[in-house]
Amino acid sequence: MTLDYRQLYDTVRARFESDEALEAFLPRALTPRALKDQGDDRYLSAMTRRVFHAGVQHTMVDAKWPEFEQAFQGFVPEAMAQLSPSLIEAHMQNDRIIRDRAKIKSIPANARFILDIRRERGTGFGAFLADWPDTDTIGLWRLLAKRGARLGGRSAAGFLRLAGKDTFLLTSDVVARLAAAGVIEREPTAQRDLQAVQEAFNALRRDSGRPLCQLSALMALSINPAF
Numbered sequence: 249m250t251l252d253y254r255q256l257y258d259t260v261r262a263r264f265e266s267d268e269a270l271e272a273f274l275p276r277a278l279t280p281r282a283l284k285d286q287g288d289d290r291y292l293s294a295m296t297r298r299v300f301h302a303g304v305q306h307t308m309v310d311a312k313w314p315e316f317e318q319a320f321q322g323f324v325p326e327a328m329a330q331l332s333p334s335l336i337e338a339h340m341q342n343d344r345i346i347r348d349r350a351k352i353k354s355i356p357a358n359a360r361f362i363l364d365i366r367r368e369r370g371t372g373f374g375a376f377l378a379d380w381p382d383t384d385t386i387g388l389w390r391l392l393a394k395r396g397a398r399l400g401g402r403s404a405a406g407f408l409r410l411a412g413k414d415t416f417l418l419t420s421d422v423v424a425r426l427a428a429a430g431v432i433e434r435e436p437t438a439q440r441d442l443q444a445v446q447e448a449f450n451a452l453r454r455d456s457g458r459p460l461c462q463l464s465a466l467m468a469l470s471i472n473p474a475f
Contacts, residue, residue, distance in 0.1 A: 278412030357397035
């Protein structure tokens with residue numbers, strides 16, 4: 249089954265004072281050019297921030313992020329790939345950051361992941377993201393989960409949103425809208441269900457011309473006005 253874009257938009261539009269107010273609320277993704285121009289250090293920073301977001305209040309992590317940037321030397325992948333066990337232990341004594349050993353260990357692993365992609369493609373990680381087709385977002389999620397560290401589940405989409413790559417999010421409200429439309433029956437975990445979700449978003453994108461991040465927000469707003 250499919251979602252009707254016009255009905256979805258009209259439902260959400262009725263909750264805003266004007267078209268302009270709705271448009272101002274919707275998220276924006278970076279352009280492919282902007283993704284390519286962004287340094288690989290920013291992608292490692294976004295990966296790490298997403299890893300630390302998991303299971304804790306995001307505002308707490310975000311408030312400490314300047315301290316993370318300083319502690320981890322701006323997240324330059326070449327330097328962070330060399331983060332040794334002794335250095336990790338030293339970071340565990342830094343009370344200005346969130347001291348989670350398992351999450352800190354993801355930093356060198358994800359630095360090596362970024363460097364591996366760069367070697368394989370001969371381009372920066374931003375070009376890798378920019379060139380990945382939005383029509384196969386779930387394929388990118390799978391790759392991040394397989395090759396990255398602690399980027400499974402919702403973390404892949406969360407990282408992409410932080411990095412500026414267009415993606416949809418499978419929040420509880422988005423899942424509820426997809427279920428109400430008959431696209432899925434429950435939160436999708438099987439590849440068959442995830443493919444059905446991807447196809448639903450692809451159809452909405454064709455009908456509306458909007459990026460995935462905005463379609464995802466419209467779905468959430470159609471269920472929860474306070475999204």
